[in-house]
Amino acid sequence: MPRWILHVDMDAFYASVEELDRPELRGKPVIVAGPEPRGVVATASYAARKFGIRSGMPTAQAKRLCPQGIFLPPRFDRYEEVAQRIRAILGEYSPIVEPISLDEAFVDLTGTELLHGPPEKVAEEVHLRIPKEVGLSCSVGLGPNKLVAKLASDAAKPGGLKVVRPEEVQSFLDPLPVEDLWGVGPKTAARLREKGIRTVRDLREVPLGLLRSWFGPKGGEALWQLARGIDDSPVTPVREAKSLSHEVTYPEDLFDQKQIVSELRRLSFLVVDRLHEEHVLAQTVQIKVRFSDFTTYTRQTKLPEPTDHPLLVAAEAVGLFSRVEIPPGQGVRLLGVGVADLVPAEFRPLPLFVDPNITDAFHEVRRKFGPEALSLGQAGLE
DNA sequence: TCTGGGGTCCTAGGACCC
DNA sequence: TCTGGGGTCCTAGGACCC
Numbered sequence: 001m002p003r004w005i006l007h008v009d010m011d012a013f014y015a016s017v018e019e020l021d022r023p024e025l026r027g028k029p030v031i032v033a034g035p036e037p038r039g040v041v042a043t044a045s046y047a048a049r050k051f052g053i054r055s056g057m058p059t060a061q062a063k064r065l066c067p068q069g070i071f072l073p074p075r076f077d078r079y080e081e082v083a084q085r086i087r088a089i090l091g092e093y094s095p096i097v098e099p100i101s102l103d104e105a106f107v108d109l110t111g112t113e114l115l116h117g118p119p120e121k122v123a124e125e126v127h128l129r130i131p132k133e134v135g136l137s138c139s140v141g142l143g144p145n146k147l148v149a150k151l152a153s154d155a156a157k158p159g160g161l162k163v164v165r166p167e168e169v170q171s172f173l174d175p176l177p178v179e180d181l182w183g184v185g186p187k188t189a190a191r192l193r194e195k196g197i198r199t200v201r202d203l204r205e206v207p208l209g210l211l212r213s214w215f216g217p218k219g220g221e222a223l224w225q226l227a228r229g230i231d232d233s234p235v236t237p238v239r240e241a242k243s244l245s246h247e248v249t250y251p252e253d254l255f256d257q258k259q260i261v262s263e264l265r266r267l268s269f270l271v272v273d274r275l276h277e278e279h280v281l282a283q284t285v286q287i288k289v290r291f292s293d294f295t296t297y298t299r300q301t302k303l304p305e306p307t308d309h310p311l312l313v314a315a316e317a318v319g320l321f322s323r324v325e326i327p328p329g330q331g332v333r334l335l336g337v338g339v340a341d342l343v344p345a346e347f348r349p350l351p352l353f354v355d356p357n358i359t360d361a362f363h364e365v366r367r368k369f370g371p372e373a374l375s376l377g378q379a380g381l382e
Numbered sequence: 383t384c385t386g387g388g389g390t391c392c393t394a395g396g397a398c399c400c
Numbered sequence: 401t402c403t404g405g406g407g408t409c410c411t412a413g414g415a416c417c418c
Contacts, residue, residue, distance in 0.1 A: 338389095
């Protein structure tokens, strides 16, 4: 059975939510961005984009380009609220809704025709209902798979609707630049450009064997399929997280060893809070360290058994940090702590040395009074 | 212009085992 | 005494996504 996949992409989502909540900002160059000196732009309104502002750009640079811009810090809790209302609308048309981020989702409309009418009608309805009921502009794409649906909504931006039927896929894709394809980033695009390949049509003319020799068996195969609009990946409503992490870029580099250790501990506790929320245990602990010159190191270790013990995770994180050689004269720009190899908390191993009631009590206090209420002395790590 | 934070997936090398 | 070879696990790094 041919599939019908819908892709909904909110236009300049964070900035649009700010304009929704503060109508006096409408039409102005609204820029949702992390604070200087090291923040970057998360979303710029279309009025701000006229000044050349793009997401990912350092906030400092955006201020130079548009001094009159209205710079706002992100309010993720609020964006999450709005995102849920949008997801609820999408959920009326299919049980299979896959949120990609706060502002984007796929909906599998295959086989929903008897209940909701033809997919094209559903696409039109969604495209009308979201602005009407949520007050925000969205772009909608409909196609035979996720790849095509997403590219269709890109083509419809801002505020449009585009349907690409199966027989139109190739002519729709052919003129697009290769970097529009999902999974073709700056590096791959540059390598392709060196070989004279700029558009999807160019890419489609490269034999599979050649692509494999350039990009490896998997990479080559993937490019070959992308160029033909082939994408069998399913719309997956709930995906179990495979890893959790927290990282922070500091406004000023850290040099003090004690402060670094205390930050690693704080980040570890935040990660453990999330383990608890998700009711999972982790068997791998990872850290990330970025120095002043932006060189970045990761270290990870596999534990003998899965855990959500805050002291254990913190001790591992600090231990991993000691395995990173600090380049002379370099301060620490970023620290991150993460966990992976997650298993459901029901699989908690029988206690050998650690009384699980201790961790329960720890979480309970932090849940009630917040992360600041209970932190641990240096002695806890030794 | 000095470059966020939270994720996923892939590759490659070394250890280890049969 | 001129080095087998394949599978799996673990780790580090990198590309990419929003």
